[in-house]
Amino acid sequence: MKKAIIFDLDGTLINSYGKIVKVLQILCTKHHLHMDEQKIYNYVMTYSVADFLNAYFDDYDLVLSEYHSIGERYDYEYQLMPNIYDTLNELAKRDIGLFVYTHSSNKCLKILADLKVVDLFKEIVTSDYHFKRKPDSEAIDYLVNKYQITDAYYVGDRNIDIQAANNANIKGILYLPYDSVVVPCGKEDYVVDDIGKILNIV
Numbered sequence: 001m002k003k004a005i006i007f008d009l010d011g012t013l014i015n016s017y018g019k020i021v022k023v024l025q026i027l028c029t030k031h032h033l034h035m036d037e038q039k040i041y042n043y044v045m046t047y048s049v050a051d052f053l054n055a056y057f058d059d060y061d062l063v064l065s066e067y068h069s070i071g072e073r074y075d076y077e078y079q080l081m082p083n084i085y086d087t088l089n090e091l092a093k094r095d096i097g098l099f100v101y102t103h104s105s106n107k108c109l110k111i112l113a114d115l116k117v118v119d120l121f122k123e124i125v126t127s128d129y130h131f132k133r134k135p136d137s138e139a140i141d142y143l144v145n146k147y148q149i150t151d152a153y154y155v156g157d158r159n160i161d162i163q164a165a166n167n168a169n170i171k172g173i174l175y176l177p178y179d180s181v182v183v184p185c186g187k188e189d190y191v192v193d194d195i196g197k198i199l200n201i202v
Helices: 017-030 037-046 049-056 060-077 084-094 108-114 140-146 159-167 197-198
Strands: 002-006 096-099 122-125 151-156 172-174 190-192
Touching: 002 140, 017 037, 017 049, 017 060, 037 049, 049 060, 084 096, 084 172, 096 140, 108 122, 122 140, 140 151, 140 159, 151 159, 151 197, 159 172, 190 197
Parallel strands: 002 096, 002 151, 096 122, 151 172, 172 190
Antiparallel strands: none
């Protein structure tokens, strides 16, 4: 395979941050921790859900289990980000390999199936693969080597995604929708405010 695009999931393919923030706020309330939505959102966008749980709770494994349990109640709220469906289908028509690398679990496979895009991806790498987390490039390296990709791009909405692309020595595309709080780190190869614009890059 010559050319491929590896996509992040949350905030890139699916509009999930509203649900993530809601679940984290419910979790905080349950543990008597006051945290407003904007602070949670900013923290998750800057770091990750795992970092948030590590920073504000004592028993990471317990609250992670609670996070997933609460989150299952709101899986119906997931939607594709704007222009994702058409963009993925156009890329597939161009015979560009499509992949996902996410810190989410295999439960995301059902979400992508419900959104009618799961079959467009050759492989979806989740936390169940037990690769090192971003910004480590282990998961990206796995895909590049397995499929012998010579021209690879990683698309994500946070700087940690760009760092992972840099560590894998592939091109990084930072997706910054109009309401993003992310400030580009300066190491991205491209910045787009509409996912459809990657059609002009690859």
